[in-house]
Amino acid sequence: MNPITNPYAPGAGAPPPALAGRDDLRERVHVAIERARRGRHAKSVILVGLRGVGKTVLLDRMRLDCEARGNQTIRVEAPEGRSLPAILAPRLRSVLLGLSRVAAARDLADRALRALVGFARSLKVTFNDIEVGLDREPEPGLADNGDLEADLGVLLEQAGLAARQAGVAIALFIDELQYLEESQLAALISALHHCSQRQLPIVMVGAGLPQLRGRAGNAKSYAERLFDYPDVGPLTREEDLRQALIEPALEEGVEYTDGAFRAVLSHTGGYPYFLQEWGASAWKVATASPITEQDVEAATEQAIAELDQSFFMVRFDRLTPAEKSYLRAMAELGAGPHRSGEIAAKAGRTSASLAPIRNNLIQKGMIWSPSHGDTAFTVPLFDAFLKRVMPEFEPG
Structure with missing residues (x-):
């Protein structure tokens, strides 16, 4: 079949042709942001789930939903090794410059920009990775104490006051939230709590691995009451699975046999990333419509090879020999x-x-603890990959 019209999009954060099974979550976030915009109580939202469930794609779609309603958004990823002020300050500056062009909010937005100058300058010693264009003079005493938790609360408060005056909400969309260092996560939670208490239109929509629930609670005990933590899991309803796999092909005039559909599900477990990978590979293998079960089985070797090279290996290569050995023992089980x-x-x-090895693997986002004393992979199908890449298991 024509490779140019292959409708599937297997790739990190690549939007699939159909965002299936996530309408309820999109609506939940929409309601939270619009309630905050109107000065009503609203919980921020942290999406939690394993790798490959489409959290990043969902986060980006929610951001577009938010912007389409006229709100301001900040989209960042919390990578390992960078500080929260460094990733947040430049994006917040852009939002505040936009608000400063709204006549009703100009003065408050300008004050928030002065607060940002004081914030960046006072924290530069602690967080030397802060880089933000500063074209205003700071206001003495405004977000410039050099204490991240106190100053971030003041800074977001000033931004929230400007947003309220402009009649919009500011939504922070933060991916890979589990990589924030605990004191910085605590400062962010404290700042959001402060804005919530003042009924300011500041909301966070975060995404990360399942250990985020525990990490947020450890950072601030009231995080449990401040956030909703919806699970983002594999697709389970048949209508959603068909929407994700079959409908994109139908739009190109290609059908699946029921056996082919069931075969894809058995290999992928309903994980959206894997559905895209198997769909793309089956399209390449099939010579005509409909795609058959035999096509899917023939495509499986190719799909697994693609996953091994991209999805799995990039994570495996970050591990030490001791960490690989630990995970290989897990895979054996x-x-x-x-x-x-x-x-x-x-x-x-x-x-x-x-x-210590287990703790390092949790920090790297490779494993998590579903309950006390339990350990699970954060990457679906990683156990099978480990057996392929390390076929001989050697204890010790």
Whole structure:
């Protein structure tokens, strides 16, 4: 079939042809932002889920939804090794410059920009990666104490006052939120809490791995009441699965047999990223419509090879030999979750001796703890990949 019209989009953050099964979450976020815009109580939202469920794509679609209603947005990713002030300040400056062009909000937006100058200058010593264009003089005493938690609260308050005067909300869309260092996460939570108490139109929509619930609670005990934590999981309803896999092909005049559809589901578990990968590979293998079960099985080797090279290997390459060995012991036990003691026994070690390795893997976002003493992969199908890339299991 024509490779130019292949409708599937397997890629990190690449928008799929159909965003299936996420309408309820989009509506929840829309309601929260619009309530905040009107000065009503609204919880911020943190989307949690494993790799490959489409959190980034969903976050970007929600941002477009928000902007389409006239609101201001800040879209950042919290990568390892960069500070919250560094990723937030330049985007906030752009939003405030936009608000300064609204006549009713000009004075408040200008004051917020002066607060941003004081914020950046006072924290430059602590966070030397802050780089933001500063064309105003700071206002002494405004967000310039050099304490991130206190100053961020004042800064977002000033931005919220300007947004309220302009009749809009400011929504912070932050991906990979689990990589924020705990004190910076605590400062962000505190600042959002302060804005919520003042009924200012500032809302955060975050996304990250499942351990975010626990990390937010550890950072600030009231985070449980400040945020909603909807799970973003694999697609389970048949209508959503058909929308994701079959409808894009139908728009190009290509059908699937029911056997082909079921075969894709058995290989992918309904994870959106994997659906795109198998769909793209099946399209390449098939010679005519309909795509058959035989086409899907023939495409499976290609789909797995693509996943190994891109989705899995980029994560595997970040690991130390000791971390790879730990994960390989997990894989020997199956998909999981597994008790820490079982992993240690399989590895031929004690749980205490493996604890630092386990903690490092959690920090790198490779594993998480669904419940006390349990350990699970954050990357679906990673156990099978580890057996392919490390076929010989050697304990110890």
